[in-house]
Amino acid sequence: MKLTMLGAGREVGKSAIMIESDKKIVMDYGMKINDPSDLETRQPAYPIEKEVNAAIISHAHLDHCGGLPALFRKKKMPAFMTDVSLELTSMLIKDSIKIAQRNKYTLPFGKHELKRMIESTKFVNYREKFVASGFSCELFNAGHIPGSSGIMLRKENKEIFYTGDIQTLESNLLTSCMLPKKADILIMESTYAFKNHPERKKEIKKFKESVEECIASGTQALIPVFAVGRSQEMIMMLEEYADIIALDGMAKLACEIVSNYSAKIKDAKRFRRVLDKVKIIKDKDERQHAMMKFPIIVATSGMLTGGPTVHYLRHIKDNPDNKVIFSGFLIPGTPGRKLMETGSFDNGEEKYKVKCRVEQFDLSAHTDRKGLFKIIEDLKPKTVVAVHGDNCEAFAKDIEKEFYIEAIAPRNGETIRL
């Protein structure tokens, strides 16, 4: 068997890992959003193209699913994922088609390919065994976002497990990940390969205290979020303040979708209750009202690349007692990261100094170095393939030293024998 990195080799973005026996299967087929503040490089990047016979998608984040329709340009083939992953993936891809039209760049697919992709997708549940491209396959709850999965492929007496994005701790919204008993080859995300998160309970407490400061002083907290996963987690985390939260942007639809898939979240009734209390912003007038009245605004996009967060920021930026509160990692080069680093907003279209406070908390949906090492300990693989990280090579070296097993960090385009 062979593994070829089509994307996410020594980088975060456009995850796509091809496994080849007599037939080819790809796990994830994402896209990489280039620096959105630079108009010249707005065009997203996609995996290296190869003909494959089937695809399995780990979860509905664009860097894992955003390129999938491109595989349906020439022919139909089966794709596999959880039910909620398909609905969220379709939502995100429809939006990326709209954004491309607005910004006048071309994507390697259109609505027609998206339709084909949806028609060709088969739903699979966690722990349900299925066959794809001659591989015996199984999905395991990854605890990262609703519907997220680790993927097990079995063939030729070998077990290959791909973590996708994974969280070993439970959150307000989700249970922690489930792992198979063992794997021969472990393909592992490395987002936080060199960082341990602060203790989650303490970090949540600090985060809430910061929000409470705004509530007490009659100012506003703008919390930029990813539509999928983070917006649901955020309203659950701030459950007791649900009736003073305004929810805006694609987060609204993502929350509605997630609430329909009760089996994929920890407490669906509780989530529905919270969502019913939150103020869903429906139009410009309501947005204007929310800007004046609501102490907590949860809106997309998470990195301030666009969406209603940008409107809210413009409104709250001049009062030094208002806050922008980021709840996790900010990708270098994004307007969110730049704001954190420089105190100025710049998305290529507008640029201004932000006088309100800007804070960042570490409430990640990814496991950390300790958690990644624990996964290796539990699965006892013979080989680890480190992917989806900024420093996969150094991480692979550390794994070799720690566990005395083979660990590699293939480049994009590189093929290795399994």
Ligand SMILES: [Zn+2]
């Ligand atoms: Zn993800």
